[in-house]
Amino acid sequence: MSSSGSPVALAEIGALLGDPARANMLLALIAGRPLTAGELAWSARVTAQTASGHLARLTEAGLLAVERQGRHRYYRLASPLVAQMLEGMQVVASLQSPPRYRPASRIDDALKAGRTCYDHLAGRLGVAIADAMVARGQVVLTGDGGAATPDGEAFLQHFQVEASTRPGQKRCFCRPCLDWSERRPHIAGALGAGLARRCFDLGWIQRVKDSRAVTITQAGRKGLQEAFGIGPDDLVVRPDLPLRKAG
Amino acid sequence: MSSSGSPVALAEIGALLGDPARANMLLALIAGRPLTAGELAWSARVTAQTASGHLARLTEAGLLAVERQGRHRYYRLASPLVAQMLEGMQVVASLQSPPRYRPASRIDDALKAGRTCYDHLAGRLGVAIADAMVARGQVVLTGDGGAATPDGEAFLQHFQVEASTRPGQKRCFCRPCLDWSERRPHIAGALGAGLARRCFDLGWIQRVKDSRAVTITQAGRKGLQEAFGIGPDDLVVRPDLPLRKAG
DNA sequence: CGGACGCTTCGGTCGCGGCCGAAGCGATCC
DNA sequence: GGATCGCTTCGGCCGCGACCGAAGCGTCCG
Structure with missing residues (x-):
């Protein structure tokens, strides 16, 4: 109700990305390859039912696109703009306070x-x-x-x-x-x-x-x-x- | 613990932006003019003590810079990269599902x-x-x-x-x-x-x-x-x- | 010096949302 | 047909964090 563009919308996007499980899923998808719900659950380290809820929210928010294929559901980023946004956030995140944990990266x-x-x-x-x-x-x-x-x-x-x-x-x-x-x-x-x-x-x-x-x-x-x-x-x-x- | 860049960091940035009060504060600062804690509290529609907590978190995360001036504290975005990131998110947010509320914008x-x-x-x-x-x-x-x-x-x-x-x-x-x-x-x-x-x-x-x-x-x-x-x-x-x- | 002001810290309440177990549903395989 | 698999929905638990009142601290003013 106060300032610019769409305060509510920004907070909603932020909240979506603010959960580690969802962030992990999005980062897993940034590579461009579509992944199944199960693979995303694994990479987010949560159970299938939890992942399902997250994916539904991300999809409904327009960040992900989904395609059914047999009994699988393939998810991918809905648009290059989403990837661009994530990379922009990664840039800022990487400027953050020094070292931190250093979670070992693998596939990427x-x-x-x-x-x-x-x-x-x-x-x-x-x-x-x-x-x-x-x-x-x-x-x-x-x-x-x-x-x-x-x-x-x-x-x-x-x-x-x-x-x-x-x-x-x-x-x-x-x-x-x-x-x-x-x-x-x-x-x-x-x-x-x-x-x-x-x-x-x-x-x-x-x-x-x-x-x-x-x-x-x-x-x-x-x-x-x-x-x-x-x-x-x-x-x-x-x-x-x-x-x-x-x- | 799984994928690319820094999953934890991304989620932290997201969580920071995910709160409406904090999102409002950042959007108020995107105009470039430094604002006092009190002004930011007002524009986020929260009390001074709540705002204080939010501002401390944003500052400690490196998103905001603060400058003391007498009994005021002036906050501003820590870097143009932060503004760029916010605009990138706004772009994605604006592509979202149709109309929505349409909170009347004023100053902006x-x-x-x-x-x-x-x-x-x-x-x-x-x-x-x-x-x-x-x-x-x-x-x-x-x-x-x-x-x-x-x-x-x-x-x-x-x-x-x-x-x-x-x-x-x-x-x-x-x-x-x-x-x-x-x-x-x-x-x-x-x-x-x-x-x-x-x-x-x-x-x-x-x-x-x-x-x-x-x-x-x-x-x-x-x-x-x-x-x-x-x-x-x-x-x-x-x-x-x-x-x-x-x- | 006392009082107003701007801001922060502390303490306690409360609601939102993430999580998983269990169950349901559709597709696939044999 | 039944068994299995991939995924979703439902229900209940629980913890994090946003919020505010009250109090504390530094600054400015008269």
């Missing part, structure tokens, strides 16, 4: 290692490429923009990246995109998309079925080393924060 | 009418400008990019917008930015910033003190009509959704 190490972010690369791989190009003076990234240097344009031509390098057209050529898992920017825009496409075309990376994760092939390791100077060390997924004691 | 009508979004214009005004330029074939907007047409570049030169129109440099020249109050895109990037700056320089719009809201001057109404063909009707702030019954 694949996503941290490398994934697509719509049409460009993110995760450890995406950030490594961005770092390499910046370090070599091929690309400049600012707070909310970026550009290729003459050196960079030459490299792109040689690397055969297709991205209307003569910009001013169609879409943003180069901009930073904050990476929630690395907490540092990777390259988005036409340049990011062109780089990603070229890596796929060269067979350096492959999509994981039904997921946004990508894996680096043997050829990819060699190629990334030669083209960008990215070595195995640059592709190691580090834990969220350094451990106090070794595990 | 000013924000809906026109505001700055970092360095460019948003709200009804920002969207009206974007619509006008698109309709006149001066600008093309795509899902995540955009560009000026030759006609558009001529207009910008005539309108004396300073924005390294020869792009490829520094920052993204033109991209759409989803407007939570209008639910449609306005123009961001160097072009958006240049347009905003020019409107300020011409005295067409003025910043509201300590707020992101902007007001349109008398000269502005005339100028917007002449330069963009934006009439009074285009600047009317419509209710969140059309009313069922007229009020």
Whole structure:
């Protein structure tokens, strides 16, 4: 009854995300692969009946979409906007007070290692490429923009990246995109998309079925080393924060 | 304990935003003006002692920053990222199930009418400008990019917008930015910033003190009509959704 | 110095909502 | 057909946390 947009609605979304079980379910779905109610119950560490209630609420709120298939029900995020919202919250969450628990991550190490972010690369791989190009003076990234240097344009031509390098057209050529898992920017825009496409075309990376994760092939390791100077060390997924004691 | 980034952290952020009182406080602060604990208590419709507890939690979580000034304590959002996160959630919230209550908004009508979004214009005004330029074939907007047409570049030169129109440099020249109050895109990037700056320089719009809201001057109404063909009707702030019954 | 004011801390009440066991329902398999 | 499986609904328990009254603390004023 008081302030802006829709105070009630915001609180409702917040309350929905405020329960650990529901948060776990949503995070499990952020990878893009539809999951059954049972799988989501497992990943939220609750019984099937509890999960069922949560899923009903999330679906009714429009955050999830559901599809029946035989005796299974497959749930997925209702829209990319939901994924985007979750990533925005993760960014803020990761800025929070220091260490904390450090819940060991598992399946999503694949996503941290490398994934697509719509049409460009993110995760450890995406950030490594961005770092390499910046370090070599091929690309400049600012707070909310970026550009290729003459050196960079030459490299792109040689690397055969297709991205209307003569910009001013169609879409943003180069901009930073904050990476929630690395907490540092990777390259988005036409340049990011062109780089990603070229890596796929060269067979350096492959999509994981039904997921946004990508894996680096043997050829990819060699190629990334030669083209960008990215070595195995640059592709190691580090834990969220350094451990106090070794595990 | 299961999936990605930081499941616990996400749930904590969600729980923080899940309480109507806290959501109201954050929304009251999204305008950018620091508010005292008492003002926030009022806008959340709770007593001072209840508000105090909420504010302590929000501050300790790193969402708010506080500054003592005499016997007052001024609270503000700790970072633009927090505002961004809230706007992202509002976008999702506004996509939710149909009408709902429609809590009458008041003070924030000013924000809906026109505001700055970092360095460019948003709200009804920002969207009206974007619509006008698109309709006149001066600008093309795509899902995540955009560009000026030759006609558009001529207009910008005539309108004396300073924005390294020869792009490829520094920052993204033109991209759409989803407007939570209008639910449609306005123009961001160097072009958006240049347009905003020019409107300020011409005295067409003025910043509201300590707020992101902007007001349109008398000269502005005339100028917007002449330069963009934006009439009074285009600047009317419509209710969140059309009313069922007229009020 | 006393009093008003802004804000926080403490203590106790109470209701919302998460949880699971048991039961119900539909689909699948043999 | 019966057995099994995936999921949902129902009912009851229980704990967390939002709320306010009262009291405490620091600041400003006359």
